[in-house]
Amino acid sequence: MKRTRLLSRLWEFQNKYGYIPNNAISEIAQKLRVSKIEIEGVISFYHFFHRKPTGKYIIYLNNSIISEFNGFADIKAAFEKETGCTFNSYDNNPLFSLFETSCIGLSDQEPAALINFYPFTHLTPEKVKSIIEKLRNYEAIESIANNPTCKIQYTPTEEKTIFFRNYTIGNSLKKIKPNNQNKLLANIEKAKLEGRGGAFFSTAAKWNACKASKNTKKYIICNADEGEPGTFKDKALLNNYPGLVIEGMIIAAFITGSKNGFIYLRAEYKYLLKKLENTINEFTEKGFLGKNILGIDAFNFKIKIELGAGAYVCGAETALIESLEGFRGEPRIRKYFPTENGYLGHSTVVNNVETFAMASRIIELGPNFINTIGTKQSKGTKIISIAGDVAKPGIYEIEWGTSIQQLLHLSQATAPHYIQISGPSGECINNSEFHRKICEEDLICGGSIMVFNKFRSIIQILENFTKFFKIESCGACTPCRAGNQILHEKILKIKRGICTSKDLEEIKQWGKIMQYSSRCGLGQYAANTLMMAVDKFNDYFNLKVETCTDNCNVEFDMQNAVYDYDLIINTQANNLQ
């Protein structure tokens, strides 16, 4: 057995037994010739692998902030009441096990849960009661699950719509001709395509680096591990236009000379697996995948789908590669780009779902057409998922340069006050910034906008975000591991009314330490929102501090965690010098 098969082998045990038993670990360790502890280490990294028996139905209830504001607590209580189980514990119930989980990509339909990875949306206590009754009566789960389709609420005029226009299989692939790799790459460059996962790195530069590599093997990886809370736009593409994404991968393979591709699909989107497999089969039957594609000699490319197992950090490209190789999804130290040393040491392109879909449209429609849309630096359109206090949550394909105000109007936001751009690792804006435009020149956005009205507690939003990062930090480096813990505790202090202005200062000091010295984007960006919120909503925070004055001498038991903040901050600051 190859190490790269580890995750899929673990999934086989997880699916068969509901957990991974001791003998499975012994068997895998023996086959891989590694210690059992090594396998335990991998299992413990992923939220969806269990070491203790679970019930027939594993229920994962999303605890994102959108879910919290839509009744998470009531739904949690309803599941516990109806099943007799307790969340996040293994209580030996043969039928049910309950767990909380981070965002499952259904923010437009919250509260939502996955039951054996089937989606159940718009939950109410009554609906929970009915679901549990049906499961107890052995009704087929497929027949009672909800359709996960998200509504495409807005596209620009017909001429300006790029993604959600008519799609005919093979339309972009027609442009592939023997030896025209340079021309295709030039078109990608001309349309200024940048990575749509949030990093906005030049796609042409990335593909060119892989093309130029002398490495004997090359890989194309589609990052379908869309884990940023509030984001579900890649799901919309995979669900509605899977062929567009696959065509983008085929074009990348042709340009770079790659023979193998992977789609790393987050387990939360397991319900899309069949559709993706069917699309790959259709492409193979039509001669768009396999050997001598389009009749071009030695143009061979195949795509395999690998399932993640619940780890937000695997959205980071080197963590994703580690996971594909069968390891804990810990991001690598940035010594090489994946195009230099990626999957199994080979030259590898990792791009996000939307990037491949856009590449496909660029080749189909031509860069001149794409360049007529958008702004000077951001060409074409962008897909945004909008959720929160809006009457029309869902998917919006917008021209780059659209303002927040326009989006609030389109989505029918009610009393917007605090807007979160690009998920918790992005930035927050207040109502003095609603004129800002989504584009590289102004406000860059990876794909999600969460709208919160003036009746929502900012502390509750930030408590949810800091808790999320504390849980999702892989723990490999100290600034992120300790920093996220401390930031969460700072928010709890503010919430409990025992903070001082020193706490607000320390939030910023810790944020800077994390930005400068964390190994990967998770740690580098985790404090951004909190630091910005302290500045942008300073009246709110100052009021919190003022009303804390009477209590500020109260001893704060930080859930038994004892930190000497001054010592840690000074040590880290010295290390940075």
Ligand code: SF4
């Ligand atoms: Fe892990 Fe956080 Fe360090 Fe990234 S920054 S490697 S998530 S501990």
